[in-house]
Amino acid sequence: MVDEQTDDARVRTALLRGIRRGTWEVGTRLPSESELCATLDANRGQLRRVLAGLRADGIVAGGRGRPPVVRSTVPVRAFETFVPFSRWAESIGQVPGQRTLEVVRRPAQEGEARMLDIAVETPVVAVTRVRSLDDRPAMLERSCFPVESGRTLLHADLDQGSVHDRLIAAGVRLVTARHLIDAVAASGLEAETLGVETGSPILRERRVVRDDRGVAVEFADERYRPEAARFSIEHPVLALGREAASASPTMDA
Numbered sequence: 001m002v003d004e005q006t007d008d009a010r011v012r013t014a015l016l017r018g019i020r021r022g023t024w025e026v027g028t029r030l031p032s033e034s035e036l037c038a039t040l041d042a043n044r045g046q047l048r049r050v051l052a053g054l055r056a057d058g059i060v061a062g063g064r065g066r067p068p069v070v071r072s073t074v075p076v077r078a079f080e081t082f083v084p085f086s087r088w089a090e091s092i093g094q095v096p097g098q099r100t101l102e103v104v105r106r107p108a109q110e111g112e113a114r115m116l117d118i119a120v121e122t123p124v125v126a127v128t129r130v131r132s133l134d135d136r137p138a139m140l141e142r143s144c145f146p147v148e149s150g151r152t153l154l155h156a157d158l159d160q161g162s163v164h165d166r167l168i169a170a171g172v173r174l175v176t177a178r179h180l181i182d183a184v185a186a187s188g189l190e191a192e193t194l195g196v197e198t199g200s201p202i203l204r205e206r207r208v209v210r211d212d213r214g215v216a217v218e219f220a221d222e223r224y225r226p227e228a229a230r231f232s233i234e235h236p237v238l239a240l241g242r243e244a245a246s247a248s249p250t251m252d253a
Helices: 004-020 033-040 044-056 085-091 110-116 147-153 163-169 188-194
Strands: 060-063 066-070 076-078 096-107 123-133 136-146 176-185 201-210 216-224 230-232
Touching: 004 033, 004 044, 004 085, 033 044, 044 060, 044 066, 085 096, 110 123, 110 136, 110 201, 110 216, 123 147, 136 147, 136 188, 147 163, 147 216
Parallel strands: 076 230
Antiparallel strands: 060 066, 096 123, 123 136, 136 216, 176 201, 201 216
């Protein structure tokens, strides 16, 4: 028996692929439920669950008696749970790729050391890669690991597979991740690798991953082309009263 969640993912991937490739263009109505079910080899329950998810992601508009309309082709990357880039790409029906620019053991720079809770110039393993979606550059990834967690990457082929899968296979426990998302101007390297103008706005996501002991095992600084992804965060709304907690930044700018 096919797992319901897995089969829903298959239907979602097929529908997203059709939207991305122009079968259903932005601003146009999707076919009727019966037509989509036949095209996607889905039942109505599956299709409605998938469309609800795409509405939540801002890909499709409509509902409650209104026909669904394609709203956007920009992939949404959610951060309620941490999903590696490769798995996220596959979940949206795109083929992930990577090109490694550098894997090196070197002293930690000040910002990296602060994020990893280590002293400046402590040895770290630094990885720089260009990540792609369907062979188009989407993100420049700079990751930094304490030698204890990152040494397994020094002699690995990082153009294949997932860095996080390699860490897990080496016994590194990835338990929590904290993110800071903002916009920055593209530097020379970012402009060159992502195919954008120097100084143009790009999305930046910085992330610190910790293990089950609370020890930082990765600091990542990722720069996305604006049309490559939109970021989504969903969380409970806390009641605000006299004792409402004040927000504090998770990372320094």
